Amino acid sequence: MSKEFSGYRGEVLEAIRKAEVEIGNLIQISRDGESYEGILIPRSEYGDQKHIVIKLKNGYNIGVRITKNTKIRKIGKGAKPAFAPPPRPKQRENLPKVTILSTGGTIASRVDYRTGGVRPALTASDLYSVVPELAEVAVIDAQILFSLFSENITPKHWAEVAKAVAEQISKGVEGVVIAHGTDTLGYTAAALSFALQNLPVPVILVGSQRSADRPSSDAATNLIGAVTAAAYAPFAEVAVAMHETPSDTAIAIHRGTKVRKCHTSRRDAFKSVNTTSIARVQDQKLIMLTDDYRKRNSASKLVLKPKFDEKVALIKFYPGIKPQLIDWYVEQGFKGLVIEGTGLGHVGRDCFEPIRKAVEHDVLVAVTSQCIWGRVNMNVYDSGRDLLNLGAIPLEDILPETALVKLMWVQGQTHNLEEAKRLLIANIAGEFSPRTLAEGTELI
Numbered sequence: 001m002s003k004e005f006s007g008y009r010g011e012v013l014e015a016i017r018k019a020e021v022e023i024g025n026l027i028q029i030s031r032d033g034e035s036y037e038g039i040l041i042p043r044s045e046y047g048d049q050k051h052i053v054i055k056l057k058n059g060y061n062i063g064v065r066i067t068k069n070t071k072i073r074k075i076g077k078g079a080k081p082a083f084a085p086p087p088r089p090k091q092r093e094n095l096p097k098v099t100i101l102s103t104g105g106t107i108a109s110r111v112d113y114r115t116g117g118v119r120p121a122l123t124a125s126d127l128y129s130v131v132p133e134l135a136e137v138a139v140i141d142a143q144i145l146f147s148l149f150s151e152n153i154t155p156k157h158w159a160e161v162a163k164a165v166a167e168q169i170s171k172g173v174e175g176v177v178i179a180h181g182t183d184t185l186g187y188t189a190a191a192l193s194f195a196l197q198n199l200p201v202p203v204i205l206v207g208s209q210r211s212a213d214r215p216s217s218d219a220a221t222n223l224i225g226a227v228t229a230a231a232y233a234p235f236a237e238v239a240v241a242m243h244e245t246p247s248d249t250a251i252a253i254h255r256g257t258k259v260r261k262c263h264t265s266r267r268d269a270f271k272s273v274n275t276t277s278i279a280r281v282q283d284q285k286l287i288m289l290t291d292d293y294r295k296r297n298s299a300s301k302l303v304l305k306p307k308f309d310e311k312v313a314l315i316k317f318y319p320g321i322k323p324q325l326i327d328w329y330v331e332q333g334f335k336g337l338v339i340e341g342t343g344l345g346h347v348g349r350d351c352f353e354p355i356r357k358a359v360e361h362d363v364l365v366a367v368t369s370q371c372i373w374g375r376v377n378m379n380v381y382d383s384g385r386d387l388l389n390l391g392a393i394p395l396e397d398i399l400p401e402t403a404l405v406k407l408m409w410v411q412g413q414t415h416n417l418e419e420a421k422r423l424l425i426a427n428i429a430g431e432f433s434p435r436t437l438a439e440g441t442e443l444i
Helices: 010-019 124-129 132-136 155-170 185-195 219-232 324-331 349-360 382-390 400-413 417-425
Strands: 025-031 034-040 051-055 061-065 071-077 097-102 109-111 118-120 139-144 175-179 203-206 238-243 250-255 259-261 270-272 279-282 285-288 312-316 336-341 364-369
Touching (some): 010 051, 025 061, 034 061, 203 219, 219 238, 219 279, 312 400, 336 349, 336 400, 349 382
Parallel strands (some): 097 139, 175 203
Antiparallel strands (some): 109 118, 238 250, 250 279, 259 270, 279 285
């Protein structure tokens, strides 16, 4: 297919050729008394043969169905869609030095007109060049580690990111920002929280819910908030920077072990669970919301522990679950299981015998809750007490995904079962809250 008409075929391609217009032309489409003006842009090759796609003056794209009454007319000549980042702005050398490491995701993506979706395409340097406001916040060094959507990031990538962060810290930067896809951002944030111990400076993960070519994109504001936190925050922890509300008024800074993505598409999708956010960035100023944090200290010596053992599984209990699933993991040589139980941390009695056998085979079995808020308490009902007697370990208010990551990390640190149990229940990176927050307000 000709690149001049990328993605168009059939009836609509015939109409475009007949009108003698090309990709990038400003065109007018008239049909049944309606008229639309915009730039003709490529479309998805997976689309139908009935629609032509134009970019309106307001930045949004629309598809117009072609009928026998449709008229297409060229009214101007525009540039073909292409991404060309502006030159890097002049930097103020007296500002804090921050490194941005890109792993991919929506924040590092643009539209792929072949499929109509977005794909990882921008380097970390591109991110800096298209957000010139960063020049007033910090001196930026931008590098690309991977170009992956977050569903393709594995524990092996966590280890590589941890090592890359350690290398930047050894160079004396005041903070590190990691651009990351949002879907598994919480997993990576938890992993780095355990792998990077005794941090001297903040490490801030950031993503975006909407790609940079959309008018409603949150990429720039999230990135500015993340760099501000990395450069000026008084804490030295792994955290996540994302929109606090649907508007652009503030960026919330969440502790890396206590944050969850709670919505598929809203810009304020990320929430701190069973705790408050550490801070917010508003009007490019950092406002601390708690005094419970590890303090920034340039004299601290980072301890790097990037090993993760993937022979760990997260099992969600549900009515009718087959207990043999637990047996299968044990037979496959898994060393740890996190069971996401009901309410206070329960599973059906059909699962008791497989859990008992797993514990007898030195498999570390831990229990979390399917509930978002609150904590497990396995001393309330007989079923919980029976699970405790079988050797299951309750994990308080830790998020199931954080528990999975921590158990992978624990098994990567030691082969001694008792030491593994000790590490699992130790509060290493703020993954356990001493008290549970009632959603949105006070401690209970």
